Amino acid sequence: MKKLAGLPALAVLSALSVAALGCSSKEKASQQEEGPRWTIGMSQCNLGEPWRVQMNADIRKAAEAHPELRVVFKDAQNDNLRQRSHVEEYVRTGVDLIIISPKEAAPLTQPVADAYGRGIPVIVLDRRVLGDRYTCFIGADNKRIGRAAGRWIAERLGGSGRVVELKGLMTSTPGQDRHSGFVGGIRGSQVEVIFEADMKWLEPNARQEMESALARFEDIDLVYAHNDPGAHGAYLAAKAAGREQEIIFVGIDGLPQEGQIYVKQGLLEASFEYPTGGKEAVETALEILSGQEVPREITLSSRVFTTANVEQGGEWLEQ
Amino acid sequence: MNGQISPGPENSKLARLFRSPTVRALLSLLVVVLLGLVFNAEGAFFKWGTHRDMLRQVSVFGILACGMTLVIITSGIDLSVGSVLGLTAVLFSLFSIHLGWWPWLTVVACFAAGAACGAASGALIARFNIQPFIATLAMMVFARGLAKFVSGGQKISTAVMQPDGTYQYVEVPRIFDLLNARILGENLTVVTLIMLVCVAGCYLVLAKLRWGRYFYAVGGNEEAARLSGVPVAAVKVLAYGLSGFFCALAGICQAAQELQGDPEAGMAYELTAIAIVVIGGTSLRGGRGTIWLTLLGTMTIGYLEKILSINAVGEASRLMLTGMIIIVAVLFQKRES
Numbered sequence: 001m002k003k004l005a006g007l008p009a010l011a012v013l014s015a016l017s018v019a020a021l022g023c024s025s026k027e028k029a030s031q032q033e034e035g036p037r038w039t040i041g042m043s044q045c046n047l048g049e050p051w052r053v054q055m056n057a058d059i060r061k062a063a064e065a066h067p068e069l070r071v072v073f074k075d076a077q078n079d080n081l082r083q084r085s086h087v088e089e090y091v092r093t094g095v096d097l098i099i100i101s102p103k104e105a106a107p108l109t110q111p112v113a114d115a116y117g118r119g120i121p122v123i124v125l126d127r128r129v130l131g132d133r134y135t136c137f138i139g140a141d142n143k144r145i146g147r148a149a150g151r152w153i154a155e156r157l158g159g160s161g162r163v164v165e166l167k168g169l170m171t172s173t174p175g176q177d178r179h180s181g182f183v184g185g186i187r188g189s190q191v192e193v194i195f196e197a198d199m200k201w202l203e204p205n206a207r208q209e210m211e212s213a214l215a216r217f218e219d220i221d222l223v224y225a226h227n228d229p230g231a232h233g234a235y236l237a238a239k240a241a242g243r244e245q246e247i248i249f250v251g252i253d254g255l256p257q258e259g260q261i262y263v264k265q266g267l268l269e270a271s272f273e274y275p276t277g278g279k280e281a282v283e284t285a286l287e288i289l290s291g292q293e294v295p296r297e298i299t300l301s302s303r304v305f306t307t308a309n310v311e312q313g314g315e316w317l318e319q
Numbered sequence: 320m321n322g323q324i325s326p327g328p329e330n331s332k333l334a335r336l337f338r339s340p341t342v343r344a345l346l347s348l349l350v351v352v353l354l355g356l357v358f359n360a361e362g363a364f365f366k367w368g369t370h371r372d373m374l375r376q377v378s379v380f381g382i383l384a385c386g387m388t389l390v391i392i393t394s395g396i397d398l399s400v401g402s403v404l405g406l407t408a409v410l411f412s413l414f415s416i417h418l419g420w421w422p423w424l425t426v427v428a429c430f431a432a433g434a435a436c437g438a439a440s441g442a443l444i445a446r447f448n449i450q451p452f453i454a455t456l457a458m459m460v461f462a463r464g465l466a467k468f469v470s471g472g473q474k475i476s477t478a479v480m481q482p483d484g485t486y487q488y489v490e491v492p493r494i495f496d497l498l499n500a501r502i503l504g505e506n507l508t509v510v511t512l513i514m515l516v517c518v519a520g521c522y523l524v525l526a527k528l529r530w531g532r533y534f535y536a537v538g539g540n541e542e543a544a545r546l547s548g549v550p551v552a553a554v555k556v557l558a559y560g561l562s563g564f565f566c567a568l569a570g571i572c573q574a575a576q577e578l579q580g581d582p583e584a585g586m587a588y589e590l591t592a593i594a595i596v597v598i599g600g601t602s603l604r605g606g607r608g609t610i611w612l613t614l615l616g617t618m619t620i621g622y623l624e625k626i627l628s629i630n631a632v633g634e635a636s637r638l639m640l641t642g643m644i645i646i647v648a649v650l651f652q653k654r655e656s
Contacts, residue, residue: 048583053472170634198634203577204376204584211372212628215363236578240501241368257486261478265488 036070038097038289040282041090045103045127046078049201051276054255055101055125058278066286080107087111091118097289099281101125109133121288123281127173132296136284138277140300142177145252148317149178149272150185152304153222153250156269160190161221164213166199166206166234168226175201178226178252194220199230206233214241222248228259228271235267254305254314263310273302273314340600340608340652344615347598347648351622360629369625371506377621378510379404379576381614382569383592384599385517386437386562388613391596392525393558394538394605395444395451399458400566400592403436404585406466407570412475412580415492422494429567436462437563441556455559459589466582476579491578498575510572514617517565521610524561534558539606594645595620600652619648 040063047053056073063069072095076083080103088111090098098115102108105128113133116122121135128137153163165182168175175198194217197209206225213220214237223238225231231251238244249268253259259271277300287294303314336342355364363369383400390397407429414425436458443454478486501508525531533554536544545551574580599616601608623644627637 047467047472050473195631197628197631200634203581204573207576208372208376208624209628211376212360212363212369212625212631215366215369215372215629216360233577236576237372240499257473257476257478257480261476261486261488 035067037068038070039095040069040071040285041086041093041095041098042071042073043076043083043086043090043098043100043102044073045076045083045101047075048078050255050258051253051274052101055276055278058276059099059282062279062282066282069282069286071282076103078103080104083108084111087115091115091120095120097121097123097285099123099125099285100129102127102129105130121285123284123288125277125281135288136294136296136298138280138284138298138300140275140277140302142174142274143181143184145272145274145302145317146178146181147185148181148302148304149224149250149252149270150182150187150191152185152270152272153182153224154186154189154191156248157189157191157221160192162192162194162217162219164210164217164220164223164234165193165196166209166223166225166230167196168198168230169200170198175226182224199225199233201227201230203229203233206230207237210234210237211241214238214243220247222250225249225251227251228253228255228262228268231259231268231271232262235262254303260305260310260314263305263307266307270304270306272304272317275300275302340612341615343651344598344600344612344619347651348615348619348622350647351619351626351644355622355626358626358630360631363629364626367506369629371501371508371511373621373625374511374514375508375576376624377617378508378514379569379573380588380591380595380620381514381617382517382565382572383588384595384613384617385514385521385610386565387589387592387596388599388601388608388610389521389524389534389558390451390562391593391601391603392534392538392605392608393555394541395555395558396455396593396603397437397440397559397562398452398455398589399436399440399462400562400569401585401588402459402462402466403433403563403566404570404573404588405582406436406462406469407433407567408574408577408584409466409470409475409580409582411571411574413469415494416477416489416580417475417479419492422492425494426571429571430564433563433565433567433570434560435563437566438556438560440563441559444559445552445555463582470580470582472582474579474581495575495578498572499578510576513568513572517568518610518614521613525610530554530557535606537605591620598645598648598652616648619644 042059044052044056059071063071074086076086083103098120100112109130112122112129116133124134124137126139167179170176195213199206199209223231223234225234228251231249235244235249238247250270251259251268252272252274254271254273262268263271280298280300284294301316303316305314309315359365387397387400410432411425411429414420414428415422440454440458443449444451477488477491479489481487498509533549536549537551537554541551573584595616596613598619599612601612623641
């Protein structure tokens with residue numbers, strides 16, 4: 001009796017896995033019918049952030065327009081070593097090109113260099129690897145976006161005002177760059193940061209920190225959050241305190257289903273786009289595969305979405 | 320209190336008083352509140368709004384801690400609370416915002432999903448003798464995966480994707496505003512009220528119902544409980560099922576406050592919930608503890624976070640201070656043997 005106890009669980013588990021595997025093999029089959037000429041291996045460092053889910057969606061969408069391409073996706077779940085083995089698997093299965101958005105530079109430099117050394121072109125997306133053993137780097141510049149946000153804010157406030165800064169995780173480079181860029185952008189103006197807190201990219205934390213800022217300061221002109229969920233959390237805190245009308249909210253990322261919607265709804269006054277580069281990666285991959293020369297480094301330009309221009313698709317920032 | 324120790328009936332009364340877990344839990348809370356009085360951030364600590372916001376912020380954790388207390392009293396642990404919260408937050412937003420279900424149907428469906436997750440862990444523990452740590456660890460991973468599967472990895476918000484790939488935003492359903500509102504002349508948030516109702520409900524179960532006494536019996540000595548006719552397996556399934564139910568309630572409150580269902584919501588919340596229960600003084604060995612202790616623990620954690628936040632203390636010092644305060648609170652609770 002005791003021995004049989006595990007059987008139903010096992011049966012359920014095997015049924016589930018057959019269903020799950022069945023789904024993915026069906027997907028593959030339908031892609032193969034179209035006879036793709038090239039296979040691209042995409043290694044994403046994690047799919048926990050909506051921005052990275054969007055990056056994969058952008059790649060998928062861009063690749064759908066090209067029947068000669070087949071893209072295989074792998075999610076490393078924020079684990080350097082898992083991502084390393086994904087790259088090694090791609091090399092072993094003989095993909096034609098690798099796109100990698102690495103978790104960290106140091107642990108992934110060697111696997112990327114090995115793949116590159118075996119003649120597989122590698123596009124590094126968003127975060128960098130060390131050295132020059134890769135084909136092309138595509139990414140946006142957080143410092144530049146932070147600086148643009150700082151300049152925009154200084155101008156919007158007429159040169160002076162009291163600002164709350166809700167920072168992303170300050171042990172991460174995007175958080176550091178969005179902060180230092182912003183500080184550079186408001187330099188020379190009378191804009192003063194009266195309260196700053198690390199909300200670790202999380203909306204509930206942002207709401208809590210903003211409540212504290214509201215309790216301490218009667219007079220807040222603007223909230224600059226390092227991502228749109230942070231700005232949204234701050235907006236909700238201000239709304240609960242009945243002070244959302246007197247404060248301007250500015251965020252970063254500008255995802256279509258997140259920041260852009262918040263701007264359309266009038267919750268945020270501006271959101272600065274941090275482009276995923278998914279589309280550009282597929283375009284560059286096609287150029288490489290068809291034997292064209294591509295630049296070593298492509299810096300993506302980004303847009304600002306404001307209440308005034310969001311319906312027209314935003315406005316490109318100056319380079 | 321003249322500092323002199325005089326052996327007498329009064330002193331022993333004081334000593335007895337100090338031995339009560341409730342008084343010790345109150346003491347931890349008092350220490351933290353005193354910190355707030357000293358570091359009041361230019362008077363921000365003296366505003367009622369600060370306390371109301373603290374209660375709002377900590378309510379979701381308090382609701383999770385209610386279920387965690389029940390499980391810990393049966394000498395178990397539930398690591399899946401954060402993930403089940405995330406799952407139910409996603410389901411709640413999906414049903415009410417995207418599918419436009421009738422609000423109460425949505426709520427009942429979420430309760431059912433949460434309780435089912437909990438009962439599944441409970442059944443694995445009771446029927447197959449899997450250790451609570453392992454069974455709920457598996458549920459933690461599984462529920463997080465399910466949340467991501469159901470939501471497609473994206474937050475379920477009022478931005479609804481149209482067939483052509485563009486996004487349209489819809490109005491927030493009324494139930495969100497209802498749960499996100501304040502009552503009693505703007506003085507109490509609805510989520511805090513829900514937490515207080517949960518605490519009262521747990522009190523009724525633990526102190527007034529026969530099944531509540533079974534929880535203590537199973538946690539105190541499982542074999543003795545079995546021999547005296549307590550349906551041990553059913554008690555365990557009920558404890559984890561109730562924990563799952565509270566997770567669903569917390570998930571609904573979380574989604575209502577964020578106006579969206581985030582599949583990543585509740586990450587590491589299980590640790591805060593366990594910390595709350597332990598700071599309150601409920602023993603991880605099981606068989607002891609009350610829900611009032613958990614309420615005091617909830618307030619202690621809530622005030623600690625609030626005080627660090629209004630003073631804009633940096634992340635590094637925050638983590639170190641929180642770690643130290645947890646140790647101090649637990650030392651307060653340590654009984655002399």
